[in-house]
Amino acid sequence: MKRSILRAARVIRSKNSGPFELTLDIMFKNKSYFDLFRRRRLISERKISALYKVPRKDILGIIYFEPALAVKVTIRRMVPSGAPGDSDIYGAQQHAPLLNLKF
Numbered sequence: 001m002k003r004s005i006l007r008a009a010r011v012i013r014s015k016n017s018g019p020f021e022l023t024l025d026i027m028f029k030n031k032s033y034f035d036l037f038r039r040r041r042l043i044s045e046r047k048i049s050a051l052y053k054v055p056r057k058d059i060l061g062i063i064y065f066e067p068a069l070a071v072k073v074t075i076r077r078m079v080p081s082g083a084p085g086d087s088d089i090y091g092a093q094q095h096a097p098l099l100n101l102k103f
Contacts, residue, residue, distance in 0.1 A: 002102035002103065003102065003103055004099075004101075004102060005026070005098060005099065005100075005101035005102070005103065006099065008028055008029060008033035008036075008037065008103065009026050009027065009028060009029065009033075010027045010028060010029045011025065011026070011027040012024075012025070012026050012027075012095050012098050012099065013025050013092070013095050014091050014092060014093070014094040014095035014098075015090065015091050015092055016077075016081050016090055016091035017074055017091075018081075019077070019080045019081040019082065020076060020077055020080050020081075021060060021074055021075065021076060021077060022074070022075050022076075022077050022091045022094055023072060023073070023074050023091075024048075024072070024073040024074075024075070024094070024095055024098060025070055025071070025072050025073075025095075026043065026070060026071050026098065027068060027069060027070040028069045028070065028071075029069075030069070031069060033069075034064070034066065034069040034070075034071075036103070037064075037071065037103070038064045038071070040103075042101075042103050043062060043071050043073065043101075044062070045059045045062065047101070048062070048073055048075065051097040051098065051100065051101070052075060052097055054075060054076070054078070058075055058076040059073065059074075059075050059076075060074040060075060060076060061073070061074045077091070
């Protein structure tokens with residue numbers, strides 16, 4: 001049976017990484033979960049592309065950062081921060097699709 005990311009994550013958040021990029025952070029509850037996600041590549045370009053409905057070329061990086069037991073994903077914003085049509089100037093509400101991850 002698949003489990004929710006909420007079982008493994010202590011923090012799931014998003015924020016701007018400049019006006020043209022968005023950073024998604026998942027901080028794990030412990031090293032075991034961090035190692036599991038990193039070893040199995042559970043956060044991948046394919047998964048992020050599907051969750052955010054963006055082409056893989058718009059996924060700029062996926063970095064596992066062991067000192068923080070975290071994974072950081074950077075994607076290109078579809079609408080620049082503050083531009084007409086932007087619904088989240090700070091990028092702080094863009095983590096919601098990550099809550100649908102199962103492992």
